[in-house]
Amino acid sequence: xxxxxxxxxxxxxxxxxxxxxxxxxxxxxxxxxxxxxxxxxxxxxxxxxxxxxxxxxxxxxxxxxxxxxxxxxxxxxxxxxxxxxxxxxxxxxxxxxxxxxxxxxxxxxxxxxxxxxxxxxxxxxxxxxxxxxxxxxxxxxxxxxxxxxxxxxxxxxxxxxxxxxxxxxxxxxxxxxxxxxxxxxxxxxxxxxxxxxxxxxxxxxxxxxxxxxxxxxxxxxxxxxxxxxxxxxxxxxxxxxxxxxxxxxxxxxxxxxxxxxxxxxxxxxxxxxxxxxxxxxxxxxxxxxxxxxxxxxxxxxxxxxxxxxxxxxxxxxxxxxxxxxxxxxxxxxxxxxxxxxxxxxxxxxxxxxxxxxxxxxxxxxxxxxxxxxxxxxxxxxxxxxxxxxxxxxxxxxxxxxxxxxx
Numbered sequence: 022x023x024x025x026x027x028x029x030x031x032x033x034x035x036x037x038x039x040x041x042x043x044x045x046x047x048x049x050x051x052x053x054x055x056x057x058x059x060x061x062x063x064x065x066x067x068x069x070x071x072x073x074x075x076x077x078x079x080x081x082x083x084x085x086x087x088x089x090x091x092x093x094x095x096x097x098x099x100x101x102x103x104x105x106x107x108x109x110x111x112x113x114x115x116x117x118x119x120x121x122x123x124x125x126x127x128x129x130x131x132x133x134x135x136x137x138x139x140x141x142x143x144x145x146x147x148x149x150x151x152x153x154x155x156x157x158x159x160x161x162x163x164x165x166x167x168x169x170x171x172x173x174x175x176x177x178x179x180x181x182x183x184x185x186x187x188x189x190x191x192x193x194x195x196x197x198x199x200x201x202x203x204x205x206x207x208x209x210x211x212x213x214x215x216x217x218x219x220x221x222x223x224x225x226x227x228x229x230x231x232x233x234x235x236x237x238x239x240x241x242x243x244x245x246x247x248x249x250x251x252x253x254x255x256x257x258x259x260x261x262x263x264x265x266x267x268x269x270x271x272x273x274x275x276x277x278x279x280x281x282x283x284x285x286x287x288x289x290x291x292x293x294x295x296x297x298x299x300x301x302x303x304x305x306x307x308x309x310x311x312x313x314x315x316x317x318x319x320x321x322x323x324x325x326x327x328x329x330x331x332x333x334x335x336x337x338x339x340x341x342x343x344x345x346x347x348x349x350x351x352x353x354x355x356x357x358x359x360x361x362x363x364x365x366x367x368x369x370x371x372x373x374x375x376x377x378x379x380x381x382x383x384x385x386x387x388x389x390x391x392x393x394x395x396x397x398x399x400x401x402x403x404x405x406x407x408x409x410x411x412x413x414x415x416x417x418x419x420x421x422x423x424x425x426x427x
Contacts, residue, residue, distance in 0.1 A: 050074055068109035072118065075102050076125075083129050087136050099126050103156040112164030119160055123153035203237060231277060239311060239372075246304060246375055257298040257382045261406050264336045265290035265327040267299070271306050272325055278314050279323075286323045293327040293334035295403035301379040305387075308372035309338045309399055316397070317342035334405050339398040344391045376401075 055074070058067035079098045099122045106115045126149045134141050249255045269290060279286055313323045317340045324339040380387045380401060391397035 050078060065110075072102060072106055072109065075105070076122075080125070083133075087133065090137060100152055100156065103153065103160075107156070107160045107163060112161060112168070115160045115164065116157060119153055119157045123150060123157075126150075126153065206234065235274075235278075239307070242304070244371070246379075255301075255382065257301060257379075259296045259298055259383065261294060261296050262299055262302075263327075264293040264295060264302075264334055264403075267302055268306055268325055268327060268336055271303060271310060274307070275310060275314055282314065282317070283320050284314065284317055284323055285321075286325065288324070289326040289328075291326075291328050293329040293336065294406040295334035295385075296406045297383045297385065297403055298379075301383060305376045305379050305401060306336065306338075308376050309401075312372055313338050313340040313342065313397070316340065316345075329405050332405050333402045335400055335402045337398060337400045339396070341396045344393040344395050344397050345389070 055067050055071040058064075058070060075098075079102070082098075103119050103122050106118045110118070127146060130146060130149065133139065246255065269288075272286070272288065310323075310325070317323060321341040323341075324337075326337045326339075328335050328337075377387055383403065385401055385403040388400045388402070389397065390399075
């Protein structure tokens with residue numbers, strides 16, 4: 022209100038009564054409703070009303086001044102509306118409005134020249150059009166940059182939210198799933214030390230304790246590598262090696278687990294040379310075999326094979342287990358869900374995610390073919406390393422029933 026009084030007073034003091042009348046009508050017309058809509062939290066509607074009201078009052082002001090035979094320079098008014106449009110509305114609408122303002126400016130200047138019989142000044146038209154072209158460019162650039170920043174922030178927020186969820190799950194795992202097997206091992210050792218358990222009884226429980234310790238080790242190893250992957254501190258060091266020579270010793274690590282669940286494991290290990298980081302490949306294969314054993318029921322089957330054809334070196338782990346839903350087969354952090362194994366085994370859900378990350382780092386692919394209740398087939402593939410000439414060989418998995426070699 023004070024601003025309105027000041028504007029009208031200045032115009033009347035300078036003898037510009039027509040401008041004072043214009044300001045007395047125009048300013049409340051677009052300012053008061055805009056403030057009311059903003060107060061009601063209808064910001065978008067308030068923005069559009071302000072721009073439309075400013076445009077309408079500007080056109081009306083031009084008409085009134087032309088009736089008084091006065092030259093009107095409307096560049097500043099239209100430019101001000103253009104600047105407000107860049108700030109208040111979306112990019113497409115702002116571009117359209119700036120185009121309308123440019124056309125309105127040209128029309129107003131041409132009508133002014135004709136009505137007042139003024140000399141046609143091309144410089145004014147060029148200057149005005151250059152101003153609106155600059156406004157249009159600024160509007161497009163600013164809005165495009167703002168949209169890119171918003172998308173980047175949205176992606177980062179989503180990633181942060183997923184990482185926070187993962188962190189909460191990991192703390193729960195560390196607090197429960199790691200504590201339980203370690204506490205069990207501690208209890209057994211204390212019982213032996215105190216003489217409550219004989220050496221013979223302890224020896225009978227070695228397999229069970231070994232399984233618990235192996236599960237703890239794999240969990241801790243996955244947690245460590247997951248943390249390093251999040252901090253991008255892991256770099257591959259590819260060397261030429263044979264996938265079959267990596268798969269064979271890892272399978273032997275799980276002989277006790279295989280026998281405990283009475284699984285039938287068959288292997289077909291052909292030469293499959295590839296250039297890959299040996300340590301990272303070992304982690305991938307160990308997770309795949311561990312998951313196959315974990316999710317295959319008592320008396321089920323697992324098949325481990327390596328092959329090379331069509332320029333690809335492949336390693337495949339196939340099981341007759343419980344399978345996995347389609348949602349868990351996607352490359353998303355949300356797919357790192359925790360599931361119990363067929364004997365109640367617990368895990369972090371990080372194994373498959375870590376496998377995907379290591380495959381990506383080594384320029385390989387991981388393909389999952391699975392259906393709930395019908396088992397899973399997971400294949401990892403690398404470019405065939407033609408520089409490595411390894412001779413074909415027969416499998417050398419020892420005969421440890423029910424583990425079979427073909």
